[in-house]
Amino acid sequence: MSDTVFMADLSWKTYAERVKQGVVMFLPLGATEQHGPHLPMSTDALTSAGISAGVAREVGGLVAPTVNFGYKSQPRMGGGQDFVGTTSLDATTFATVLRDIIRDLARHGIRKLVVLNGHYENMMFSIEGIDLARRELRYDGIEDMKIMRLEYWDFTRPETLVELFPEGFPGYALEHAAVMETSMMLHLHPELVDMSQLPDEPAAEFPPYDIYPTRPEWVPCSGVLSPPKGASAEKGKLLFDDYVVGISAAVRQEFGL
């Protein structure tokens, strides 16, 4: 218990001491969302929490309980809400969850917060949640809280992309349950990956627009947007290291650690 980085595992007394020392808090944003037949629905929650923990260990931070339900999945981003199991929140619900958490963290003294997002659809709503929290904190006279907000994949180094995609990186758009996430999970939680279930479908091709009602036929049956073939724990480690190193550096610089 003494060397955990997870806030929830601490007693409040231990936590209170850490807060007093100016600890950096990480808030991982996940989802409960289909990730193909080979990955668990907790993939976004586990990767964001795993990276948060990795960085927290580097910089002496703490990790808040993961927000484990995310904003509604979109076909072109994560397959969409039609997949059984994708269990999501409305925009206002998600944003107010963040607002409330951040408000209480700040009220107790946290002044350095990293909101680390692992589910693309959460991005804009996490921006709103932070804005709502900061507005209320401002009303309460708390103006010295600094918040960093990021999508972890934006810290992938170009060299790593070359390693992972020797034939050229097709872009993040279709990287849902594909090489990157599968590799990450093989590195972080291999017991939750079933490599025997890797789908054998071509990458999805989407038109440059959305249609509602959504078109199930646009999304590969497996829910995987591009082939995860070639994923490996080694590649996962490469990615994970990129994220831990890159985000740690950013955190140290921005928070003056």
Add this chain to the structure above:
Amino acid sequence: MSDTVFMADLSWKTYAERVKQGVVMFLPLGATEQHGPHLPMSTDALTSAGISAGVAREVGGLVAPTVNFGYKSQPRMGGGQDFVGTTSLDATTFATVLRDIIRDLARHGIRKLVVLNGHYENMMFSIEGIDLARRELRYDGIEDMKIMRLEYWDFTRPETLVELFPEGFPGYALEHAAVMETSMMLHLHPELVDMSQLPDEPAAEFPPYDIYPTRPEWVPCSGVLSPPKGASAEKGKLLFDDYVVGISAAVRQEFGL
């Protein structure tokens, strides 16, 4: 992975099969709340999830991701929001989180749901969340979802109370971070309990009213509302067994398993 009861650990395909078979889903409601110097702040989340998993194993059910932030702690119930670390949601936020989760579970086919609460302050707001969800489901023509809602401690057998409190059970009101919760955690997660930190304070005494601004002096400094002395893993097992047996029986009867 194959024998997990946790929904989030499953791939969507496996989950979809279970849903088609009419699986009972458990939704544990926890909190991130001070539980004295000896228990982790995740206590309510871990006990509600642990009991949910225990019952799910008994009855062949699944456990949804824990709602790990709860409604605001009250001094007379859990020490109150002033304790550093108690990180909570507004009423509307909490109720809409439940509404959204239940709505998506139902949309995908879940028709048997057990909302299992481990944080007293969540009770009425979980009732509201369920009501909001059922209203929207009704608008959508879904009227055959059955929901059981419970506080797990209401399944403690009188015999167990006698065993735990040979001098008479003082009532649930002050059982915050006290003998019952400490015993449960010693049974479920001993590695997160620090018995060297057991506070040595008398039970709290509250007047029959609340005062705002809250009175920190009404709550013992430790955050523990009555002495946890005497807590043990054995007592925790007694309690846990009561809950698993009692709730399993209720679930079987109500859902016709």
Add this chain to the structure above:
Amino acid sequence: MSDTVFMADLSWKTYAERVKQGVVMFLPLGATEQHGPHLPMSTDALTSAGISAGVAREVGGLVAPTVNFGYKSQPRMGGGQDFVGTTSLDATTFATVLRDIIRDLARHGIRKLVVLNGHYENMMFSIEGIDLARRELRYDGIEDMKIMRLEYWDFTRPETLVELFPEGFPGYALEHAAVMETSMMLHLHPELVDMSQLPDEPAAEFPPYDIYPTRPEWVPCSGVLSPPKGASAEKGKLLFDDYVVGISAAVRQEFGL
């Protein structure tokens, strides 16, 4: 008009003077809810207002207009929403009504407020309403308002319980439209009680969980949760005196009157 304790009966000028003198304001929380075949649906509104007025007369306070619609009735607490006539508010509606009232009372100078609840289901939502009001008042720089919040029945003296329940008090859980409320109404508003309609059913027995859709068969047909036989105006006076004396003492102590 001059000796009324009801705020609404005063002209604003008279009210303004009382506010300037630092008057204690009482806000009664009621409901419009079935109370069996012998009691009016206004029972919770009338008892909370009646006790508020009794205490206000003792301590020189004023009583705001009663919040006469409450949170949704629950089967195990008040029979549930299925009874024709039980007309209730959503959680957010109820909490914002309280927030708005308290905000305006404070804006005009009230600094001592007693929120006196007469409907169990209102409890947690009145806590939320007070919290929302205090948050906004804090944003406005008003931090010196003191609020007491209570359920009146928590002021019943043990001696009175012995008097009313010589065979032992079965607890408040089933005291809906039963001996205590019926006695109170016989004391306060005998013209609204029809003793010829006293139901003759045994006490309700509930399992330790809720089920939705609710089970009408769990609740006695009359809506009364335990037999009101033995209720009398004398017992009502005993209770009423307990409440007035007990709450007056608490008010005097907390508000330094």
Add this chain to the structure above:
Amino acid sequence: MSDTVFMADLSWKTYAERVKQGVVMFLPLGATEQHGPHLPMSTDALTSAGISAGVAREVGGLVAPTVNFGYKSQPRMGGGQDFVGTTSLDATTFATVLRDIIRDLARHGIRKLVVLNGHYENMMFSIEGIDLARRELRYDGIEDMKIMRLEYWDFTRPETLVELFPEGFPGYALEHAAVMETSMMLHLHPELVDMSQLPDEPAAEFPPYDIYPTRPEWVPCSGVLSPPKGASAEKGKLLFDDYVVGISAAVRQEFGL
């Protein structure tokens, strides 16, 4: 109790019978608002409830508990929120109160509802509340509820205006706490009127616009927008009779009684 028209005074059983018989329900909308130094702050609540009761007696209807907090007072309509004692609700709060009440009335079988408004500022928000209720009822398949909505003063007969204002009726705009309301209260609740406090100020004169922050100097110090001199119980009876007769006729015609 047996011949009351007030829903809240009935037991649920009696109410249920009346609902089954197709009773017309009246929902009075009031306010807690300054009405000069001579009238109580409950004036709008008491007049709307009094007229509702009068009409209900005529047509065999029932009167729901008065909505006794209204939308925020405006300087040009009722003096504004700056007067101590004017205690009001936000727009969303007020509209959702109406929505919730109407929803439950309809759920229990009420199909004929008259929303009778006694506070000008409530008008548009009562329209919204009704619209929100009807939308949700429509989602629930309830489309046969008929709702009449009115401001009672719109039923003043021209002959009565001539009688009350022999020198010409200056229009409703400034009739706040003036001849009409004072007369009504002298007829309905003379014990709450203090004729010794009639202010002696000229009528307010407003420019054709609002200014925020509001200008206290625009509103007469008394809060009365035009001189109530000449008010009498006889004139109040004339008005009251107009309202009861006129609204009863409209109700009979629209609801086919």
Add this chain to the structure above:
Amino acid sequence: MSDTVFMADLSWKTYAERVKQGVVMFLPLGATEQHGPHLPMSTDALTSAGISAGVAREVGGLVAPTVNFGYKSQPRMGGGQDFVGTTSLDATTFATVLRDIIRDLARHGIRKLVVLNGHYENMMFSIEGIDLARRELRYDGIEDMKIMRLEYWDFTRPETLVELFPEGFPGYALEHAAVMETSMMLHLHPELVDMSQLPDEPAAEFPPYDIYPTRPEWVPCSGVLSPPKGASAEKGKLLFDDYVVGISAAVRQEFGL
């Protein structure tokens, strides 16, 4: 571009200069609402924007983008929501749009704002929007913003009414798509008026109450509430001049220009 009064046509740099100089901002409130067979659905948006621009030119002000969707049309005011094309906002939506716009205008330095309403149904909800904005601005310490709010038709001079209605002005109640609005549009946007489509129906006659579901038969088929015959560009100019002159004078006086 240099001499436009429209904020949206300016670059931010030019706008910033104007704000620094203390410019008066006009926010026109319109609607997308049927206005008979001869007027465009943008009538309220175009008249409020046109008058805003006229006044802004007089006083050296700027005009914000028009709020071009308004609150729901009512049968007795604008024909009601049943007319195809009347596309409107809920109360909360409309009020929060205003709140957000005003908040940002104030945040950037605007301290003189005129909310100029051209759609009757917007009136009370614009009051709410302003109140919500001012509340939040107050929380942010901004208390020196002055807001004027008006319905433009309240600036019609009596002489003009005599000119337009030689047989006596029947009141604003039925002036929907009638002589005044048609004349205004003939003056401001003659290309959008189709005088060949002037309906030939008598004025609507409404009872002194609303009925829901609304009664289409109460509203003339054309959507025009009283005959627009006699409308002319000359009359429109008379009206427009009244508004520009009258509002400019009020603005100059209130904002000390």
Add this chain to the structure above:
Amino acid sequence: MSDTVFMADLSWKTYAERVKQGVVMFLPLGATEQHGPHLPMSTDALTSAGISAGVAREVGGLVAPTVNFGYKSQPRMGGGQDFVGTTSLDATTFATVLRDIIRDLARHGIRKLVVLNGHYENMMFSIEGIDLARRELRYDGIEDMKIMRLEYWDFTRPETLVELFPEGFPGYALEHAAVMETSMMLHLHPELVDMSQLPDEPAAEFPPYDIYPTRPEWVPCSGVLSPPKGASAEKGKLLFDDYVVGISAAVRQEFGL
């Protein structure tokens, strides 16, 4: 008036005919946002409306009034809310505006809708608005409305990008007020572009994360995220043609025109 594509310019009767014929409706989403010293703050509103009109003319559609206030600008996308003039809506406000508009369009018979977005920050919130509208429409039994949603720039042909960026397209991320938008405006509204004010700053460079409070120094002083040099009306026409041709084709295919 007869050949306009703008819904707001039509009388309701003409509009009703078009709706009956199954017209495709376009709803342009803009913003009021800084676009450098050379472009008007209406840029996103004018481009989305202009393209909507262009496509509507091609396919025989209509264009609804532009939503001319958008979601809050973000530093890495549009410079951020700190620029004077950027006047924006909260997430819930923006999404409910869309919900309400779509609900009324559908209620009147529109079954083919294209939501055409011109402001990046609106993207996710327009998805939420559509989802909220479709949910309510579903409750109302309207399930046959088809909605296309798009960001117009996603229809830029690769050939055009080569033409515009002979040295390689740096990606959409920094194309705020840069070559593409400036060219578009030179084509659509040259009178609103001031080419003498083209800023001479290098492209912005952002780290892969956000920081709050935002860092004004990260954004070029001009508000332009990459150099607009080289913008021309000809390039604007190329882009505009791409959008009209591409979107028209998509609309024809998806709506079977």
